[in-house]
Amino acid sequence: MNYEIVCGIETHIELATKTKIFCGCTTEFGGEPNTHCCPVCTGQPGSLPILNQKVVEYAVKAGLALNCKINTRSHMDRKNYVYPDLPKAYQISQYDEPLCEKGYIELDSGKRIGITRIHIEEDAGKLVHENGYTYIDYNRSGVPLIEIVSEPDISSAEEAKEYAEKLQLTMRYIGISDCKMQEGSMRCDVNLSLRKPGDTKFGVRTEIKNINSLSFIQKAIVAEAERQADILEAGGTIVQQTMRYDEKTDSVAPMRDKENSDDYRYFPDPDILRFSIDEEKVEEIRASLPELPFDKLKRYMNVLGLPEATAKLIFRYRKVAEFFQGALAEGASVKNAANLIVGAIFSNMDTEEEKELFDIRISAAQFAALVKLADEKKINIGVAQGTLQKMLESGKPAEEFIKPEDLAGISDETLERLCREAIDANPRAADDVRSGKDKAINVMFGYIMKKTGGKADIRKAEALLRKLIGS
């Protein structure tokens, strides 16, 4: 394709506050329809919206984590449009004085994707269309959102995915949202146009609305870029419009005519006072931020010396990282702690969600006590793994499961005897190893492990086997 992708992403994130943005109704997910509602969030005449402090705090946190400038004075605006999901016929949002501006997210390549702005606003209700009727549930109406608008700095589907992934991880880390795309607590709109390489002018853009998974962001961009390229190649022109990505057909199709931003007739909401947040408060919020995920990743690799693959498995789940660091603080070694988390604890966790929750029955201190036994070579890693599983199942400490013979390990004489037995019992495998088929050695490992209940030191066994076989 002889075109360059110019892409920007608008991301809506539901904030994990207890109450809605302008009233005290709960933000709890689900519930019977229209039971988390009051006069404010159903837009009854005479009701008065009052801004939730936590929403401002969380938005500032997001801004700081994304390297933004925080505007110390801000106000809310009315964005007018008529649709039944919006009971007031306007959404309370921010127009010309957003809370945060001019930040960035850095990609692995070092390229920075600019963040134009972050503003706070209210979510709309949920509509169900059935049998010629529209049924409305306003439980979600007034749930606080931040909208994060990127600059059109993204130039490929891969960059877009990486941007969204980093954004998601960062927001989860700072604890302002669970960012579950499937459940709608994070939704992305992708703006996309094409231009010839070297052109400085932007082409006509389309907007793909409400994408609800990271891989769909990537696929939708590929599909839309191909669609636009086909039109341009055939001498046609792109129509500015809103599109929808259909994951079943992996294609994009128009939704409705794009309204100009003027049509929203923004004006300052006269019901809500302007608000200020002083520098001191901003600094207090900055100080409350945890170590950000990608700073942590760098530290795990460069300071702790973890291999990239292991570091990446641990850093991305905040609770796992906290557990890992807790174990290190108790004196566990980096290597054994990391390997036991990734190799043993994660084997009980199939889904991303389980790792995210990291709901386990042992403390970091109990885990560290076990790791230290392995560090001091009092038990081998196989015993450590087995013990860890029992600890996870029971919530009991390591000493409950480690027998004196585990601590003693297998003597060198016993190990040599077992290696000889393993070779005698598997002559063909031994021949295979001699002729260079390295994998055949696993047969003998199996024999030794079975005889020792997994307690043999596998490295020692390998060296001995090779010596005895003469490979």
Place this chain on the structure above:
Amino acid sequence: MAISKTDIEKLAWLVRLSFSDEELERFTAEFDEIIAFADTINQSIEGGTEQIRSVGARMVSFDELRSDEVAPSLSNEKILSNVEGYNGFFSLERSRK
């Protein structure tokens, strides 16, 4: 005239209202009068309406904002008491897309 019939047609479309030709003429004239009245007020204030906003509006500080504490919501019956509900939902007949 500051407001044209086309402006009114556009506004009507935005708020999902439909008017007859006769109504459009009438609304255009009335709207124009309303805007002219607003202009008169605007001109009588030094600095215009922007000035009113910035002078009159008090600024609240972060600490004065509402704390994030749950307050009881209304019952479903109460929320739906002025409308015809359906299974706990507000319900609308779909007349326009």
